[in-house]
Amino acid sequence: MSKILFDSLQKYKNLKRSSFHTPGHKGKSIKNADFFSLDFTELPFTDNLYESMGIIKQAEKNLSELYGSESSLFSCGGNTLCMQAMIRLCAPSGGKILCDRIAHRSAISAFALLDIDAVWIEREIDLNTGIMKRISAEYIEKKLKEESEIKAVYITSPDYYGILQDIKSISEVCNRYGIALIVDNAHGSHLKFLKMGLHPLEQGASMSADSAHKTLPVLTGGAWLHINDKKFCEDAKDAMALFGSTSPSYSIMASMDLCAHWLRSYGEAEYQNLADFVSEIRELAKSSGIYVPDENISDPCRITLGVWKIGFTGEEFRKFLYKFKIEPEFCDENYVVLIPSPFNTKIDRIRLKMAIKKSKQLAKQERKIKSFIPRLPRKSIDIRKSIMLAKTCIDVREALDKVAAEIACPCPPGVPIVMPGEIIGKDEIDFLINYGVFKINVVKSN
Numbered sequence: 001m002s003k004i005l006f007d008s009l010q011k012y013k014n015l016k017r018s019s020f021h022t023p024g025h026k027g028k029s030i031k032n033a034d035f036f037s038l039d040f041t042e043l044p045f046t047d048n049l050y051e052s053m054g055i056i057k058q059a060e061k062n063l064s065e066l067y068g069s070e071s072s073l074f075s076c077g078g079n080t081l082c083m084q085a086m087i088r089l090c091a092p093s094g095g096k097i098l099c100d101r102i103a104h105r106s107a108i109s110a111f112a113l114l115d116i117d118a119v120w121i122e123r124e125i126d127l128n129t130g131i132m133k134r135i136s137a138e139y140i141e142k143k144l145k146e147e148s149e150i151k152a153v154y155i156t157s158p159d160y161y162g163i164l165q166d167i168k169s170i171s172e173v174c175n176r177y178g179i180a181l182i183v184d185n186a187h188g189s190h191l192k193f194l195k196m197g198l199h200p201l202e203q204g205a206s207m208s209a210d211s212a213h214k215t216l217p218v219l220t221g222g223a224w225l226h227i228n229d230k231k232f233c234e235d236a237k238d239a240m241a242l243f244g245s246t247s248p249s250y251s252i253m254a255s256m257d258l259c260a261h262w263l264r265s266y267g268e269a270e271y272q273n274l275a276d277f278v279s280e281i282r283e284l285a286k287s288s289g290i291y292v293p294d295e296n297i298s299d300p301c302r303i304t305l306g307v308w309k310i311g312f313t314g315e316e317f318r319k320f321l322y323k324f325k326i327e328p329e330f331c332d333e334n335y336v337v338l339i340p341s342p343f344n345t346k347i348d349r350i351r352l353k354m355a356i357k358k359s360k361q362l363a364k365q366e367r368k369i370k371s372f373i374p375r376l377p378r379k380s381i382d383i384r385k386s387i388m389l390a391k392t393c394i395d396v397r398e399a400l401d402k403v404a405a406e407i408a409c410p411c412p413p414g415v416p417i418v419m420p421g422e423i424i425g426k427d428e429i430d431f432l433i434n435y436g437v438f439k440i441n442v443v444k445s446n
């Protein structure tokens with residue numbers, strides 16, 4: 001029997017591409033720590049994640065001090081586990097959550113498991129750039145006036161393209177209504193170290209779920225749940241334990257603790273240096289004719305390149321980057337997203353600069369971007385019911401008036417066009433086909 005996965009990964013590693021994707025450690029461990037040798041289990045000395053009394057408790061306390069939270073918890077089940085716990089804490093016995101339509105599937109799974117109903121925050125697209133517009137605090141207030149018994153407001157910030165929401169203004173509204181604001185900050189664990197007050201906790205969020213492994217030197221699977229609001233602290237461990245594995249990885253926990261220690265000494269200098277590099281790349285990109293989203297509302301460490309402006313598709317630009325041995329995080333029809341970290345080498349930085357400079361010579365006529373999203377479809381049944389019922393996978397063209405049993409989220413626009421429980425209409429079908437989605441799971445009708 002071959003060890004195909006191991007060999008293939010080894011082969012990929014030997015290509016020595018510059019990693020502009022997650023995880024943030026870029027294949028290097030701080031102090032050359034050997035995390036394999038720290039892969040322990042619960043022993044008298046090693047403490048227990050979900051009933052921490054010893055070294056894990058102290059490590060979490062250190063993390064909480066670093067982020068200035070009331071309490072911070074380790075997750076070895078990624079941000080997914082933090083999201084599930086956060087949602088459980090706000091709505092332990094179900095109810096309604098006012099929910100960003102840019103919602104990760106981890107949240108939708110939690111809604112299904114906890115029988116939570118989503119009241120959607122509808123997103124609008126910017127017709128000129130194909131990027132989702134920000135949510136206004138006024139819109140949130142309007143929704144809170146219209147809908148009673150909302151248990152929490154849940155927002156994704158920053159999004160994949162690095163766009164930051166106005167958490168400060170939204171949190172002021174939530175405070176006035178006495179409703180928790182929970183933020184999926186999967187892509188923004190590093191924001192705390194930029195000294196601009198951009199981290200959701202600094203902007204007044206009640207809780208923030210941070211996928212530490214995405215932008216920090218943490219092993220994949222490591223994430224943090226930060227809590228600002230005291231009332232959620234007591235039950236937080238139980239909420240994590242409800243969904244988490246009983247064998248959380250000590251290697252991941254050790255990498256998170258080491259990262260927090262490193263951040264304390266070097267975080268601000270390293271992430272400021274990274275932001276300066278990103279700013280340089282953005283200037284180069286703009287002078288090559290590439291569109292760069294508004295920097296005033298963007299994560300200073302995210303590189304989002306609107307290559308439609310120079311006539312490329314994202315996929316074409318990815319292939320172009322391969323010539324410079326660069327692997328980006330993600331590309332869609334119009335954009336290429338790169339996730340740099342302080343663990344990128346000088347060579348990585350040089351390669352990226354060379355690629356962006358070279359792109360100027362290859363620029364073609366601007367491509368017209370498709371920028372339209374249908375209005376929210378009608379709801380038929382609850383998310384939970386649609387996921388628990390028997391389902392069948394059908395051709396999208398045959399899905400008219402069927403009830404979706406999954407999220408259909410083409411990128412672009414990166415916002416789900418259909419959510420589980422919603423009725424698939426003609427607009428949705430046309431849209432999905434137009435964006436290359438040809439199959440969909442729907443609730444099986446008898």
Ligand SMILES: Cc1ncc(COP(=O)(O)O)c(C=O)c1O
Nearest residue numbers: 077078079080104106184186211
């Ligand atoms: C916005 C967002 N939220 C949540 C998650 C889930 O994070 P994790 O993969 O750490 O479980 C992701 C992962 O890509 C994400 O992009």
